[in-house]
Amino acid sequence: MTWPFENDTSAIVKKLAKRNVSSNRIFCFFNVLTIALAISLIVGISLFQQGSKISEQKILNQMQQATIGGLTAEQIEVLKKEPDLEDIVPYKHSDSFLMDGIKFEAVYMPTGFGIIKSYELVSGTCPEQYNEIVIDKNVQLELGYQLNIGDTITLPTAGSKTEDFIITGFTDNVETGTFYFYVSPAYAEQGVLLSDIPYSALIRVNGATEMGLIDFENTVYRLALSQDISRNQLYFNSKFCSSLISGSGMGGVLLATLFIAFSSGIVIYSVFYLSVSNQVSQIGQLKTIGMTEKQIKRMIRKEGYRFCLFGIPAGITVGIIFAYLLEPNGITIINAIATSILAIILGIIIVQISVYKPAQIASNISPIEATKYVGNDPELKESRVQNRKNHIRLSPYSLAVLSEKQNRKKHNLTIASLAIGGILFMVGATFISSWNPDSFARMGNLEDGEYYITINHNTLVNPKPYGISEYQVNTPFSQELMEELQQIPEVKEIYATERTAAIIEYHDEQLEIPIIPITPDNQEEILKTLPVDWTYETLVKQDAMVILGTSVQKEVYHACPSIGEKVTLRWFDGAEHSIDILIAGTSEKSMNEGFYLPKETIEKLWGDMDLTASLTLSVPEYEKVGKSVESKLNNILSRHPDLVMETLQEVKASSANTIHNTSVQVYGVSAFVIMFSIFNLTNTLISRISTRRKEFGILESIGMTKNR
Numbered sequence: 158m159t160w161p162f163e164n165d166t167s168a169i170v171k172k173l174a175k176r177n178v179s180s181n182r183i184f185c186f187f188n189v190l191t192i193a194l195a196i197s198l199i200v201g202i203s204l205f206q207q208g209s210k211i212s213e214q215k216i217l218n219q220m221q222q223a224t225i226g227g228l229t230a231e232q233i234e235v236l237k238k239e240p241d242l243e244d245i246v247p248y249k250h251s252d253s254f255l256m257d258g259i260k261f262e263a264v265y266m267p268t269g270f271g272i273i274k275s276y277e278l279v280s281g282t283c284p285e286q287y288n289e290i291v292i293d294k295n296v297q298l299e300l301g302y303q304l305n306i307g308d309t310i311t312l313p314t315a316g317s318k319t320e321d322f323i324i325t326g327f328t329d330n331v332e333t334g335t336f337y338f339y340v341s342p343a344y345a346e347q348g349v350l351l352s353d354i355p356y357s358a359l360i361r362v363n364g365a366t367e368m369g370l371i372d373f374e375n376t377v378y379r380l381a382l383s384q385d386i387s388r389n390q391l392y393f394n395s396k397f398c399s400s401l402i403s404g405s406g407m408g409g410v411l412l413a414t415l416f417i418a419f420s421s422g423i424v425i426y427s428v429f430y431l432s433v434s435n436q437v438s439q440i441g442q443l444k445t446i447g448m449t450e451k452q453i454k455r456m457i458r459k460e461g462y463r464f465c466l467f468g469i470p471a472g473i474t475v476g477i478i479f480a481y482l483l484e485p486n487g488i489t490i491i492n493a494i495a496t497s498i499l500a501i502i503l504g505i506i507i508v509q510i511s512v513y514k515p516a517q518i519a520s521n522i523s524p525i526e527a528t529k530y531v532g533n534d535p536e537l538k539e540s541r542v543q544n545r546k547n548h549i550r551l552s553p554y555s556l557a558v559l560s561e562k563q564n565r566k567k568h569n570l571t572i573a574s575l576a577i578g579g580i581l582f583m584v585g586a587t588f589i590s591s592w593n594p595d596s597f598a599r600m601g602n603l604e605d606g607e608y609y610i611t612i613n614h615n616t617l618v619n620p621k622p623y624g625i626s627e628y629q630v631n632t633p634f635s636q637e638l639m640e641e642l643q644q645i646p647e648v649k650e651i652y653a654t655e656r657t658a659a660i661i662e663y664h665d666e667q668l669e670i671p672i673i674p675i676t677p678d679n680q681e682e683i684l685k686t687l688p689v690d691w692t693y694e695t696l697v698k699q700d701a702m703v704i705l706g707t708s709v710q711k712e713v714y715h716a717c718p719s720i721g722e723k724v725t726l727r728w729f730d731g732a733e734h735s736i737d738i739l740i741a742g743t744s745e746k747s748m749n750e751g752f753y754l755p756k757e758t759i760e761k762l763w764g765d766m767d768l769t770a771s772l773t774l775s776v777p778e779y780e781k782v783g784k785s786v787e788s789k790l791n792n793i794l795s796r797h798p799d800l801v802m803e804t805l806q807e808v809k810a811s812s813a814n815t816i817h818n819t820s821v822q823v824y825g826v827s828a829f830v831i832m833f834s835i836f837n838l839t840n841t842l843i844s845r846i847s848t849r850r851k852e853f854g855i856l857e858s859i860g861m862t863k864n865r
Contacts (some may be wrong), residue, residue, distance in 0.1 A: 163360060188468065189468040189471070190468070193467075194472065195507065196471075197473070199472075200472065200480070200496055201234050201477075204477065204484075204492060204493060206495055208480055208484035208489070213396070213487075213490075214400065215397070219274035220273065221246070221359035222360065222362055222393075222397045223360055223397075224248070224360070225357065225360060225391060226355065226390045226391075227355045228355055228356045228357065229355065229356060230239065230356060232356075232358075235384065236384065237818070240363075243272060243363045244271045244272040244360070245358050245359070245360050245361075246266065246267065246271060247267065247357070248264075248359050250262055257300065258791055259300070259336060262338075263348070263350040263351060265339070265351060265458050266339060267283075267342050272361055275473065276337075276339055279326075280327050283326065283341075284324075286323075287341060287344050289340075289349070290322040290323070290324060290325065290338045290339060291324070291338065292324055292328070292338040293330050293337060295336070296336045297638065304324065306324055306327070307323065307325075312338075318349070318830045322338070358816040362380075363402075366400075368401065370401040373703075374393065374715070378391070388666060389622070443620050444565075453516070454516040457516035458509060459510055461509055461511070465504055465505050469504045472500070515549050556836065565812055581831075582827040582831055585823040586827070588823060589823055591819050592816060592819070597809075603803070605650075605652050606773035607775065607804065607805040608802060608803070608804055608805070609769060610790075610801070610803075611772075612625045612629070612801075613800055614628065623659065624658030625658050628799050629769070629770075630729070630730065630731050631799070642793065643788075645786060646787065647786050649777055649845055651772055651773070652773040652774075652775070654772075655769055655771055656768065656770040657728075657770065659672050659727060659728040660728075661718070661725065666714075668716070671752060672728075672754055673751045674755070675696070675753050676752065681748055683703050686744045688742070693755065697757045698728060698737045699739055700738060702738045703743070703752065705749055705750070707743050717743075718740045718743075719740065719743065723737050728763065730766050734762070735785075
């Protein structure tokens with residue numbers, strides 16, 4: 158603000174700022190590049206995060222929010238009249254089966270004009286007659302021959318029987334491992350693959366996107382109760398439930414924004430510090446002819462505004478393009494405008510905070526000090542480096558040490574910046590190099606082998622109240638199967654895991670739970686949860702249970718017994734039984750969550766029933782013989798429809814995208830930090846060279862060469 162008695166010097170100050178910017182190209186380049194880079198990263202990261210959520214929400218808007226299993230066609234017709242349901246789609250899918258080593262699965266899901274998106278045709282029409290299907294076009298590559306609309310394909314159905322299907326259309330699901338083909342309503346009712354399988358209902362609830370997670374779940378529970386549907390028949394879409402939890406992911410964006418702002422502020426501060434060092438004589442002259450401290454500060458600030466004028470629009474443009482390339486389906490004009498406005502405000506604030514100290518230093522330079530200035534730090538009134546001797550031995554090393562002591566603040570800042578960049582890069586590179594697809598894929602079921610065979614307990618296809626125990630009654634892991642697996646020469650080890658399932662009655666609910674035996678491997682953790690006067694023998698004597706990971710159990714079952722409570726345990730060994738069980742110990746968190754009973758108690762309840770739940774097969778030369786072994790295993794399992802197999806190759810393929818995205822993010826952050834560190838180092842070196850020109854001239858005059 159200019160008072161009435163003051164001269165309006167704003168035009169002069171503006172011209173001086175413009176001249177200072179245009180006369181120093183290096184100074185201009187570093188500032189504009191720093192601002193543009195910072196703003197582009199802030200805008201890009203923010204829009205990408207928002208775009209990911211929007212893109213995910215678009216997908217969720219076309220998906221079911223929950224699934225109700227074990228229904229009849231009549232029950233689905235009744236549910237269609239429910240006013241609380243926004244959309245409902247009947248659904249069936251068969252167990253997977255093999256043909257020429259290729260895994261297939263039949264699916265019934267009608268297409269229409271509802272909200273829930275069904276399969277999408279790339280050509281042809283939907284199946285209407287009994288033997289018409291739509292199939293994934295990618296299966297042609299696996300089969301090794303061309304398929305066209307109207308062709309007949311023969312697929313196995315039950316046992317050694319086959320069935321002919323006419324192709325009416327193609328999809329492009331790009332599925333890994335399993336190829337789906339979609340059947341007609343008539344086949345869903347009468348076909349061999351689907352007739353015995355109950356319907357499921359894919360549902361969407363009115364106003365669910367505006368609800369909290371608890372309200373949404375309670376709404377579905379009330380709907381199920383009104384239709385006499387058990388909670389065991391309800392399956393929530395975990396991705397949709399996660400979307401109802403607000404604020405997820407924004408903390409990381411805020412942290413990244415603050416880090417970028419701090420890093421870019423350091424570089425801008427360093428560059429303006431260099432500018433002030435080079436303008437000491439000029440500032441002294443301006444003060445001599447009457448320029449005030451206030452006008453000096455205003456001139457420096459206007460230089461900052463001019464850099465914002467060029468750097469911020471460039472950064473916004475690059476950031477929007479970057480975010481669009483990463484997430485084209487999630488970028489909206491409103492979000493882009495709002496983020497750009499916030500970036501402009503944040504960019505100006507960053508620059509003005511960064512130039513505050515250099516502007517303060519410039520305003521404090523007096524004309525007398527300017528005439529004495531010989532290239533040292535403008536903050537220094539006199540040399541702070543003193544030596545007890547009248548002279549020192551001149552060498553490149555001693556002069557470098559002397560320069561470091563004269564510019565201690567900038568030296569420490571540069572060293573810290575380089576250290577942070579180096580540490581982040583080394584940590585990131587170590588993290589990524591140690592995280593390979595093989596080790597990541599082995600973190601689950603394949604920790605000890607390359608093939609995982611387990612019971613095909615699909616509750617939507619074939620719901621069983623007592624879970625896998627109803628399969629174990631028939632001994633799916635028979636002696637015959639074990640002998641066939643042991644005869645495969647490439648298989649060196651077969652690891653068997655024992656567990657079963659039961660039902661506990663708790664708070665008027667019937668919860669199907671996994672029953673895990675206490676073994677020497679987990680006994681230590683189990684015993685830690687028990688009261689001091691309890692032992693393993695006490696657990697056996699009182700038929701007591703231990704629950705590990707109660708926080709996870711509450712998420713899964715929405716309820717979990719506490720220590721000291723008694724619950725009714727129901728189990729199945731060909732007939733139904735029940736017993737009261739005491740909860741002797743619990744732990745809130747555990748890597749081995751589950752419901753544990755002593756082996757003696759399990760034998761007492763289930764008798765001599767084989768409780769093998771899965772097998773893990775180890776093949777040391779997996780890379781060489783993996784496909785051959787997989788083919789042999791598929792042939793064996795084709796005679797055991799109650800078993801399914803997971804392979805290391807399938808898991809690696811599904812996790813490759815996760816590893817790639819994480820690698821890009823880690824290396825991206827590391828590259829950004831290192832780039833700013835290099836900017837800081839470059840600025841420091843240029844600053845020292847610029848402010849020591851006279852010193853270098855004197856040293857050259859007494860014989861110092863350019864190489865030294």
